[in-house]
């Protein structure tokens with residue numbers, strides 16, 4: 001297996017409802033678990049930031065499915081690397097509900113509407129994600 005870490009940012013068409021989030025996390029628990037993909041998702045009212053880790057073909061396939069979801073647009077790859085280990089080995093999909101307030105407080109990643117994940121440099125995005133996920137709700141199916 002070739003382990004891949006893919007991190008992307010996207011723009012939400014409208015703020016996600018609780019039902020949207022529940023549906024996404026339920027789908028992730030089913031599909032990501034079956035594919036051996038782990039990861040982390042954070043949303044604000046305007047943006048999503050997601051990390052997917054697993055076999056390269058599985059991650060690419062899942063990413064291609066996720067980007068067709070009409071709830072978001074302008075999915076932009078921030079990072080695509082072959083890491084030596086996973087950042088999120090135990091989460092099918094760790095989740096932080098409020099990217100806007102949980103995000104590290106660096107002015108250069110903020111615009112008028114708050115934290116903007118498109119502004120994060122590729123080589124820093126893993127650090128940002130690690131800081132964010134300290135506040136993640138643990139969705140642990142794979143201890």
Ligand SMILES: Cc1cc2nc3c(=O)[nH]c(=O)nc-3n(C[C@H](O)[C@H](O)[C@H](O)COP(=O)(O)O)c2cc1C
Pocket residue numbers: 010024027028030031032041048050062065066067068069071072093
């Ligand atoms: C920002 C975002 C992230 C998503 N992440 C995942 C994911 O990691 N895994 C997944 O199966 N679906 C994810 N989805 C949902 C899928 O686009 C799709 O709705 C879902 O997989 C359909 O599941 P179903 O075929 O079981 O009904 C995500 C959607 C959005 C908007």
